[in-house]
Amino acid sequence: AQTVTQSQPEMSVQEAETVTLSCTYDTSESDYYLFWYKQPPSRQMILVIRQEAYKQQNATENRFSVNFQKAAKSFSLKISDSQLGDAAMYFCAYRSSFITQGGSEKLVFGKGTKLTVNP
Amino acid sequence: DGGITQSPKYLFRKEGQNVTLSCEQNLNHDAMYWYRQDPGQGLRLIYYSQIVNDFQKGDIAEGYSVSREKKESFPLTVTSAQKNPTAFYLCASSRTDRRNEKLFFGSGTQLSVL
Numbered sequence: 001a002q003t004v005t006q007s008q009p010e011m012s013v014q015e016a017e018t019v020t021l022s023c024t025y026d027t028s029e030s031d032y033y034l035f036w037y038k039q040p041p042s043r044q045m046i047l048v049i050r051q052e053a054y055k056q057q058n059a060t061e062n063r064f065s066v067n068f069q070k071a072a073k074s075f076s077l078k079i080s081d082s083q084l085g086d087a088a089m090y091f092c093a094y095r096s097s098f099i100t101q102g103g104s105e106k107l108v109f110g111k112g113t114k115l116t117v118n119p
Numbered sequence: 120d121g122g123i124t125q126s127p128k129y130l131f132r133k134e135g136q137n138v139t140l141s142c143e144q145n146l147n148h149d150a151m152y153w154y155r156q157d158p159g160q161g162l163r164l165i166y167y168s169q170i171v172n173d174f175q176k177g178d179i180a181e182g183y184s185v186s187r188e189k190k191e192s193f194p195l196t197v198t199s200a201q202k203n204p205t206a207f208y209l210c211a212s213s214r215t216d217r218r219n220e221k222l223f224f225g226s227g228t229q230l231s232v233l
Contacts, residue, residue, distance in 0.1 A: 009159070012175075035221065042226075043207065043226070043227050044224065044226055044227075045209065045211075045222075045224035047221040047222075050221065054210065091161060091162065105153070106164050106167055106177060107159045107164075107211075108164075109154075109162040109163075109223055110161055111159060111160060111161035112159075112161050
């Protein structure tokens with residue numbers, strides 16, 4: 001079974017600076033998808049960015065980018081020019097790309113990192 | 120607008136009582152999911168369904184039951200067998216034909232025990 005580990009329960013950053021959130025995962029599959037979700041105090045889950053494992057190029061969405069290291073099974077999220085509205089829980093998630101018995105449809109989440117943005 | 124609707128937003132359960140959480144989507148998605156969120160635990164999968172009249176257990180299905188009689192609806196029942204039901208419950212849906220598509224989440228139900 002796949003597992004996702006976020007080793008930083010909490011992180012803080014100064015407004016306008018850059019912060020990197022770590023995520024590692026364990027899988028025996030060669031093709032899969034990785035996601036970062038944001039959960040602000042409203043508790044609504046919001047997709048931040050996604051990465052397909054077969055793509056070598058790191059995904060970027062405005063101020064958000066990832067550092068995807070497939071061999072190391074690492075998928076970190078970099079937030080540039082941090083804003084107060086970035087304060088939230090951030091969850092890393094894994095999804096298999098193959099349909100197999102026993103739950104390949106599910107999204108496996110890490111335990112999350114709470115990001116605080118200081119003014 | 121398309122989306123997922125969860126109700127109620129807050130729910131209280133008495134000892135020995137079964138309660139049902141509602142989840143409805145109008146996105147025409149085949150797959151639907153129930154996740155439980157506890158502080159410091161992230162999201163854990165309870166049940167999921169990939170097609171009407173079929174569903175599979177997730178990682179923490181004990182004490183829960185579901186049904187999928189309609190494509191749009193995937194209600195979750197928290198039974199009296201679930202001894203620690205206090206948590207935030209999230210329903211989600213997705214397409215099954217494009218696996219890089221994101222999950223769409225509802226706004227959640229906070230369940231507490233009286």
